[in-house]
Amino acid sequence: MFPLTKNVKQLESIAKEVRALIIKMLAKAGSGHPGGSLSAVEILTTLYFSVMRHDPQNPHWEDRDRFHLSKGHACPVLYAVLAKTGYFDESELWTLRKFGSMLQGHADRRTPGIEISTGSLGQGLSIALGMALGARVARKNYRVYCLLGDGEIQEGNVWEAAMAAAHYNVGNLCAILDYNKFQIDGSVDEIMSLEPIEDKWEAFGWHTIVIDGHDISDLISAFEQAKEIKKKPTIIIAQTIKGKGVSFMEHVVDFHGRVPSPEEEKKALEEILGNE
Amino acid sequence: MSELLYSRDFYGKALVDLGRERKDIVVLDADLSGSTRTAKFRDEFPDRFFNIGVAEQNLMGISAGLASCGFTVFASSFAIFATGRPWDQIRNTICANHLNVKIVATHAGITVGEDGASHQANEDIAIMRAIPNMRVISPCDAFETYEVIKAIADIPGPFYVRMGRSKSPVVEERAHHFQFGKGQILRNGKDCFLFAHGLMVYNSLRAAEHLEKEKISVGVVNMPTIKPLDEELVLDIASKIKKIAVCEEHSVIGGLGSAISELLSQKQPVKMTLIGIGDVFGQSGSPDELLKAYGLDIDSIVSKVRDLVRNT
Missing domain, CATH: 3.40.50.920 (Rossmann fold)
Structure with missing residues (x-):
């Protein structure tokens, strides 16, 4: 049963392993999205190991907290965390994107632990809001978490959901923005700026928390604060680094959708794991 | 001439009857609840009704999220807005996940009349029919509409049901009730x-x-x-x-x-x-x-x- 631990050192060590799994599975898959997976490693590690109530042995437990990956292309980080928490065997990770695999190129509900398939951007916050309202109708107290990409929130559907979540005062909904500053065509500021981002969410009626999205103790505190906000949805604006943890991938837009070569994989794993 | 009835009146009535029989029925609308008649359900079951405002993509996304929690969800708007604007949400979320969302649209077809071309959905069946997992139904009159709504509430997964705006004549030749999949x-x-x-x-x-x-x-x-x-x-x-x-x-x-x-x-x-x-x-x-x-x-x-x- 989770949550398991609030020990930051332990969580940091799990995050390293998650990061290494992402590199390995993407190198083996030969295609996929490393940059936006690596930027969300601490967010998902914290959620799955120390925030959410869930049971990998019983993925459909009806009182579970829900997580919805709106930026479906970042599925490698979710797959790695689901494997590490025990939803399925780690060996499945090496089938990513292969014909017949349960680990599809974008998050897919055939994978144990995934609620709803995603991939087409901009829809996830509505879905998460539906889940949050579902708790209200069923008189349950589960919470719903939704990870949004920064380029993704250029979609109008996100703001429809933002307006409705505040209108319906859903305190059990917590969005996390993986603000890694890059999208496929370039930097978010160049393509379609989101700023002033915190003001926008506040104006839409949300409680906002801005943190360093790679600092696990900050993430734990932010999620705890969000639980205390009962009458509004909360968004954690996580300042992150695209490609975080691998020097030659950090801030490099090319690694949004390019996987490491065998040499790059070796170098990346050395950087992440050190000379263990 | 046969009796003239609004099919949407019978949609609203079927929803209320379902709501009384079953706690898992949830209804959503996008600012057209008076016209689609989902307002009848809202009046009786306000805790199980959500008006999403003029935002059909959000309507479908929220419906999907609710359905994933075990509810049988009816989502309504006019046919033109219920199918065109949120097509991607219907394809990639509702249908790809085989979610229990019944999209029931009124004001389909050319007989929408005076509102003109922007409101006349003449392509809705085509674009719904092309999506895997979607089932498409067009009842012939108000009585069949009632039967369709009651029937599909018992069949898991997505449906698209369309009906017109105007009163339409009752088809007296119908010898038996609606059976899903049967002509x-x-x-x-x-x-x-x-x-x-x-x-x-x-x-x-x-x-x-x-x-x-x-x-x-x-x-x-x-x-x-x-x-x-x-x-x-x-x-x-x-x-x-x-x-x-x-x-x-x-x-x-x-x-x-x-x-x-x-x-x-x-x-x-x-x-x-x-x-x-x-x-x-x-x-x-x-x-x-x-x-x-x-x-x-x-x-x-x-x-x-x-x-x-x-x-x-």
């Missing part, structure tokens, strides 16, 4: 069979009566379920009667006519005439004026079926 022969014929759904079932029956006076014997089939198609019935008829017409208040591209053509062209080729709206946008006018202008009034159907029987 119903309302009248037998020897020279030609006419398949129809929605309002065109009534018009097709009247056209067949007219043609009988000219010694042309025309059968009429009510096809409320457009997808999955009742292939057995269509093939059985086409094996005996070699002239088939399809009449629908929808574009000739992608509707029931296309579905039947897709089947028969491969398995049982026959002479066919598709009676529907051409590849054009509509315009303002009264429903009767528009049906005449776009070839869906009784006289136009008579003339097209006569031509199929006599000249091909």
Whole structure:
């Protein structure tokens, strides 16, 4: 049963392993999205190991907290965390994107632990809001978490959901923005700026928390604060680094959708794991 | 003339009845609850109703999230907004995940009338039918609408149901209740069979009566379920009667006519005439004026079926 631990050192060590799994599975898959997976490693590690109530042995437990990956292309980080928490065997990770695999190129509900398939951007916050309202109708107290990409929130559907979540005062909904500053065509500021981002969410009626999205103790505190906000949805604006943890991938837009070569994989794993 | 009733009144009534029977029924609308009649459900079950405002993409996303939590969700708007604006949400979220969302749209087809082309959904069946897992239904009158809503509430997974804005005549020839996936022969014929759904079932029956006076014997089939198609019935008829017409208040591209053509062209080729709206946008006018202008009034159907029987 989770949550398991609030020990930051332990969580940091799990995050390293998650990061290494992402590199390995993407190198083996030969295609996929490393940059936006690596930027969300601490967010998902914290959620799955120390925030959410869930049971990998019983993925459909009806009182579970829900997580919805709106930026479906970042599925490698979710797959790695689901494997590490025990939803399925780690060996499945090496089938990513292969014909017949349960680990599809974008998050897919055939994978144990995934609620709803995603991939087409901009829809996830509505879905998460539906889940949050579902708790209200069923008189349950589960919470719903939704990870949004920064380029993704250029979609109008996100703001429809933002307006409705505040209108319906859903305190059990917590969005996390993986603000890694890059999208496929370039930097978010160049393509379609989101700023002033915190003001926008506040104006839409949300409680906002801005943190360093790679600092696990900050993430734990932010999620705890969000639980205390009962009458509004909360968004954690996580300042992150695209490609975080691998020097030659950090801030490099090319690694949004390019996987490491065998040499790059070796170098990346050395950087992440050190000379263990 | 048969009794004239609003199908949407019976949609609203079916929702309220379902709401009384079942706690898992949740209804959403996008600022059209008065017109779609979901407001009747809202008045009785305010805790299980959500008005999402003018935001159809959000309507479908929230419906999907609720369905994933075990609810049977009815999501309503006008046909044009319920299918076009949120097509991606319907495809990638509702249908790809086989979620229990029933999209029930009113104001379908050209008989929306005076509101004009922007509000006349003539392509909704085509774009819903193309999505895997989606089932498409067009009831012929108010009573069948009630039966459809009650029936699909018991069948898991996504549905698209469309009905018109205007009052429409009751089809008195219906001998039994709606059965999902089944067509119903309302009248037998020897020279030609006419398949129809929605309002065109009534018009097709009247056209067949007219043609009988000219010694042309025309059968009429009510096809409320457009997808999955009742292939057995269509093939059985086409094996005996070699002239088939399809009449629908929808574009000739992608509707029931296309579905039947897709089947028969491969398995049982026959002479066919598709009676529907051409590849054009509509315009303002009264429903009767528009049906005449776009070839869906009784006289136009008579003339097209006569031509199929006599000249091909």
